[in-house]
Amino acid sequence: xxxxxxxxxxxxxxxxxxxxxxxxxxxxxxxxxxxxxxxxxxxxxxxxxxxxxxxxxxxxxxxxxxxxxxxxxxxxxxxxxxxxxxxxxxxxxxxxxxxxxxxxxxxxxxxxxxxxxxxxxxxxxxxxxxxxxxxxxxxxxxxxxxxxxxxxxxxxxxxxxxxxxxxxxxxxxxxxxxxxxxxxxxxxxxxxxxxxxxxxxxxxxxxxxxxxxxxxxxxxxxxxxxxxxxxxxxxxxxxxxxxxxxxxxxxxxxxxxxxxxxxxxxxxxxxxxxxxxxxxxxxxxxx
Amino acid sequence: xxxxxxxxxxxxxxxxxxxxxxxxxxxxxxxxxxxxxxxxxxxxxxxxxxxxxxxxxxxxxxxxxxxxxxxxxxxxxxxxxxxxxxxxxxxxxxxxxxxxxxxxxxxxxxxxxxxxxxxxxxxxxxxxxxxxxxxxxxxxxxxxxxxxxxxxxxxxxxxxxxxxxxxxxxxxxxxxxxxxxxxxxxxxxxxxxxxxxxxxxxxxxxxxxxxxxxxxxxxxxxxxxxxxxxxxxxxxxxxxxxxxxxxxxxxxxxxxxxxxxxxxxxxxxxxxxxxxxxxxxxxxxxxxxxxxxxx
Numbered sequence: 351x352x353x354x355x356x357x358x359x360x361x362x363x364x365x366x367x368x369x370x371x372x373x374x375x376x377x378x379x380x381x382x383x384x385x386x387x388x389x390x391x392x393x394x395x396x397x398x399x400x401x402x403x404x405x406x407x408x409x410x411x412x413x414x415x416x417x418x419x420x421x422x423x424x425x426x427x428x429x430x431x432x433x434x435x436x437x438x439x440x441x442x443x444x445x446x447x448x449x450x451x452x453x454x455x456x457x458x459x460x461x462x463x464x465x466x467x468x469x470x471x472x473x474x475x476x477x478x479x480x481x482x483x484x485x486x487x488x489x490x491x492x493x494x495x496x497x498x499x500x501x502x503x504x505x506x507x508x509x510x511x512x513x514x515x516x517x518x519x520x521x522x523x524x525x526x527x528x529x530x531x532x533x534x535x536x537x538x539x540x541x542x543x544x545x546x547x548x549x550x551x552x553x554x555x556x557x558x559x560x561x562x563x564x565x566x567x568x569x570x571x572x573x574x575x576x577x578x579x580x581x582x583x584x585x586x587x588x589x590x591x592x593x594x595x596x597x598x599x600x601x602x603x604x605x606x607x608x609x610x611x612x613x614x615x616x617x618x619x620x621x622x623x624x625x626x627x628x629x630x631x632x633x634x635x636x637x
Numbered sequence: 638x639x640x641x642x643x644x645x646x647x648x649x650x651x652x653x654x655x656x657x658x659x660x661x662x663x664x665x666x667x668x669x670x671x672x673x674x675x676x677x678x679x680x681x682x683x684x685x686x687x688x689x690x691x692x693x694x695x696x697x698x699x700x701x702x703x704x705x706x707x708x709x710x711x712x713x714x715x716x717x718x719x720x721x722x723x724x725x726x727x728x729x730x731x732x733x734x735x736x737x738x739x740x741x742x743x744x745x746x747x748x749x750x751x752x753x754x755x756x757x758x759x760x761x762x763x764x765x766x767x768x769x770x771x772x773x774x775x776x777x778x779x780x781x782x783x784x785x786x787x788x789x790x791x792x793x794x795x796x797x798x799x800x801x802x803x804x805x806x807x808x809x810x811x812x813x814x815x816x817x818x819x820x821x822x823x824x825x826x827x828x829x830x831x832x833x834x835x836x837x838x839x840x841x842x843x844x845x846x847x848x849x850x851x852x853x854x855x856x857x858x859x860x861x862x863x864x865x866x867x868x869x870x871x872x873x874x875x876x877x878x879x880x881x882x883x884x885x886x887x888x889x890x891x892x893x894x895x896x897x898x899x900x901x902x903x904x905x906x907x908x909x910x911x912x913x914x915x916x917x918x919x920x921x922x923x924x925x926x927x928x929x930x931x932x
Binding site: 355356358359360361362363365366367369370372373374375376377378379380381384434437438440441442445455458459461462463464465466467468469470472473474475476477479481482483486514517526546564567570571574575576577578582592595596599604607608611614615618619622626632 | 661662664665668669671672675676678679680681682683685686689698699700739742743746747749750751753754755756757758761762764765766767768769770771772773774775776778779780782783786799800802803806810811814815856860864866867871880883884887895896898899902903906907909910
């Protein structure tokens with residue numbers, strides 16, 4: 351018996367669908383449904399179609415400031431991690447000539463990824479704290495008179511922690527796409543009289559686009575969906591969208607939390623769709 | 638240095654002579670410093686908490702180091718008895734092992750499916766991307782509520798397993814995409830021409846070639862699960878996994894016990910990396926041995 355191409359494709363994706371449908375599609379639908387329900391205030395929900403949960407969200411000025419904060423962190427993290435990630439990957443692929451050393455240095459970058467995120471975040475405390483290493487060093491050098499307060503438990507600390515955790519999500523895909531650039535193209539360009547700036551602008555940047563896009567998807571979706579880093583590193587100074595609805599869940603206000611979750615999910619999906627619109631990731635990865 | 642490009646334009650016939658070793662462009666030094674700074678920022682904080690976890694009783698959360706002892710590790714063990722860190726540890730490892738096996742098998746199959754277009758593949762692809770980027774806590778709440786509606790209790794080996802797979806599988810498949818782009822279809826065709834059945838082709842040709850990539854997927858699966866927090870929070874049920882335990886500690890504990898926990902969990906991570914890398918080396922040796930045996 352010979353199976354058709356479509357049948358083989360679907361047979362091989364059955365296990366994937368067996369996970370995605372009950373644990374992604376259905377939960378999203380459940381949240382969507384819950385967002386239109388009403389609550390009795392004690393964790394009970396009853397089916398009575400209402401838009402009041404959404405009305406509450408869109409009329410609250412708190413919502414806008416939460417989204418402003420969260421998007422600000424996402425954009426800042428995206429900028430820093432993509433710039434650092436791009437140049438680190440570029441250095442490893444194009445400047446380190448010995449492939450063995452390049453691979454070793456690449457592994458050096460990836461090792462911390464295998465350790466706990468939470469622990470890595472906490473590890474900034476001895477450095478950034480009021481009595482931390484950085485403040486101590488600056489005081490010793492006489493550069494400052496008082497310890498810098500903004501280093502820890504601030505927006506600054508939040509961005510530092512995000513960049514520390516997420517730059518690796520940029521380095522790996524960018525490294526992967528750069529490593530696949532045929533070096534002969536660059537030599538041909540050099541022979542044809544291209545300057546190094548031209549090569550960067552016309553060859554390397556366009557060809558590592560898919561890596562940058564993939565990294566951006568990871569960074570944006572992780573930052574937008576996080577509440578933990580903001581909670582700990584801002585010391586309660588900043589809130590996040592997810593943090594706010596986690597608190598709703600804590601007091602059993604499920605419909606409110608659900609409506610807020612739906613809005614966030616739609617926003618994240620739109621941002622990712624925008625990135626996918628710019629770069630066809632599937633084609634690029636399988637290239 | 639600055640005249641390098643002009644030399645190349647003037648004399649395009651012999652440009653490559655200039656690129657002998659030792660003659661590096663100025664950007665090399667700039668980027669090398671950037672790289673060094675990055676690595677320093679990457680490791681510096683972590684190393685400082687490993688050091689600080691070995692303080693004695695007087696130890697605080699910041700430098701200078703006060704004394705040297707295993708006091709906080711001992712303290713960690715004591716707290717472990719009060720809380721359930723040991724149980725959480727065990728559960729996390731079991732869960733991560735389950736997730737790893739399922740992720741490797743399912744990602745491999747899906748990766749094979751996506752090598753060729755089939756009707757509806759775009760829908761599956763976007764579903765997968767959606768699952769990857771959906772905010773973890775949202776999915777967690779959805780799964781938790783869904784289980785509640787169905788009257789099934791949430792548990793780490795049911796709901797949390799599914800929740801984690803909704804994140805590790807898309808990740809694993811993306812890695813498979815990258816790995817499979819290097820898999821030449823001609824090899825399978827050759828196997829078929831020699832009379833291999835599809836099962837034989839997969840077992841004897843595709844799997845050995847993809848083995849290192851599959852180990853990479855396994856490594857991803859394990860660490861993503863071992864460290865997963867947002868999706869597990871609402872789905873783990875009454876028994877915590879390790880990240881949830883660490884989380885509640887970060888909110889309550891403000892002593893170097895936290896650092897001791899960091900040191901221990903890092904050691905576990907490193908043991909796992911060591912085992913995985915050892916497996917990769919072993920696999921490659923076996924492939925190399927088979928090659929030389931055939932000659």
